[in-house]
Amino acid sequence: MKRWFTNWALVILDSVLVRLVFKTAAVGGALWAAEKGYGLFNVVAVPGIVAIIISFMVLDFAVWLSHLASHKVPLFWRVHRMHHSDTDIDVTTAVRFHPLEILLSMAWKYAVVVAIGAPASAVLIFEIVLNGGAMFNHSNLKLPLWLDRWLRLVIVTPDMHRVHHSSEVEETDSNYGFNLSIWDRMFNTYVDQPKLGHDGMQIGLKEWQDHRPERLDWALMVPFISQRSK
Numbered sequence: 001m002k003r004w005f006t007n008w009a010l011v012i013l014d015s016v017l018v019r020l021v022f023k024t025a026a027v028g029g030a031l032w033a034a035e036k037g038y039g040l041f042n043v044v045a046v047p048g049i050v051a052i053i054i055s056f057m058v059l060d061f062a063v064w065l066s067h068l069a070s071h072k073v074p075l076f077w078r079v080h081r082m083h084h085s086d087t088d089i090d091v092t093t094a095v096r097f098h099p100l101e102i103l104l105s106m107a108w109k110y111a112v113v114v115a116i117g118a119p120a121s122a123v124l125i126f127e128i129v130l131n132g133g134a135m136f137n138h139s140n141l142k143l144p145l146w147l148d149r150w151l152r153l154v155i156v157t158p159d160m161h162r163v164h165h166s167s168e169v170e171e172t173d174s175n176y177g178f179n180l181s182i183w184d185r186m187f188n189t190y191v192d193q194p195k196l197g198h199d200g201m202q203i204g205l206k207e208w209q210d211h212r213p214e215r216l217d218w219a220l221m222v223p224f225i226s227q228r229s230k
Contacts, residue, residue, distance in 0.1 A: 003214040007092035010219065014095075014102040022106055026127060029110045030120040039117020048119065055122035056129075057180075062112045063130065064183040066105060067176040079104070082222040084172060085213040087204040089165050094138035100223060133179045137161035156181050163194050167202040167209070171195070 018025075024032070033039045041051045070080035082098045097105075113123055137156045148157050156177045164175040174191035177184050184190035194201040204213065212218045 002211075003086065003088065004092050006214055006216045006219055007086070007096040009216050010097065010099075011095035014097060014099050017099050018102060018106055021103055022110070026106070026109050026113050027120050027123045029113045030118050030123045033114045033117050034120065039114050041119065042117035051119050052122040052125070055116055055118035056126050058116055059109070059112060059118065059123070059126045060130075060177075060179050061183055062108065063105075063178055064176050064180075066108050067178070068187075068189070070101070071173055071176070076101075076104075078223045081205060082219050084165060085205055085208050085219070085222060086165075087209060087213055089138055089140060089162060089203050091135050091139050093165070094134040096219075098220070098223060129179055137178065152181050154181060155179060159193075159198060162198060162201075162203075163191050165203050166194050167204055167206045168195065171201075172205075 022028075034042055037043065041055065046054075070076040079098050079101045083093070083096050083101070086093045086096055112118075133156065137158050138161060139158050141158045143151070143157060143159065148159050151157050152160050156175070156179060160175055160181065161177075163171050166172055171191055171194055174189050175184055176189055181190070196202075202209070
């Protein structure tokens with residue numbers, strides 16, 4: 001119950017901070033870019049459906065890339081590891097992000113949206129799919145193996161993303177996708193199954209297998225705690 005309180009408290013705090021720092025959501029950034037004529041698709045005329053599809057793919061890759069950076073860049077990892085400190089995984093893990101990470105992610109997303117001149121409709125669709133996908137792949141749903149095999153050819157399934165929350169570093173540093181699974185396959189960061197199996201794997205980070213990650217005050221201080229090397 002305490003970890004649920006912490007995870008939901010974080011999403012409330014994150015939402016308030018984003019609203020204070022950014023006047024509009026990413027969709028607002030797309031509308032602003034369109035009004036100013038900034039970005040690729042506000043300069044180069046293409047059919048609307050083409051702009052939507054390309055924008056969706058670019059945004060999904062951008063999120064994958066930022067997730068990769070949050071593991072590979074030590075400063076970013078200090079912040080992102082709070083997400084990985086959760087010793088269980090369910091839909092509340094999908095919203096367990098440090099406020100600093102949320103602000104950095106939003107700034108990055110804004111920059112990409114403006115740079116490509118993404119249509120507001122594409123950004124809205126992407127945001128809905130991204131948030132819905134995060135809830136889905138962080139859930140503890142156990143899909144039939146045959147269904148999981150087919151789905152993960154295109155999208156990230158709960159089993160695929162659960163590997164990413166393993167305490168084994170080589171598994172933590174894999175399966176970075178949130179929506180589409182193609183980026184991990186393309187860039188050789190895909191891991192099919194945890195080496196100890198889903199029933200035997202340990203969730204979280206090895207150094208924090210206790211009750212500390214359940215505390216909100218501790219979670220907020222994670223970026224300032226001495227980090228493990230990666």
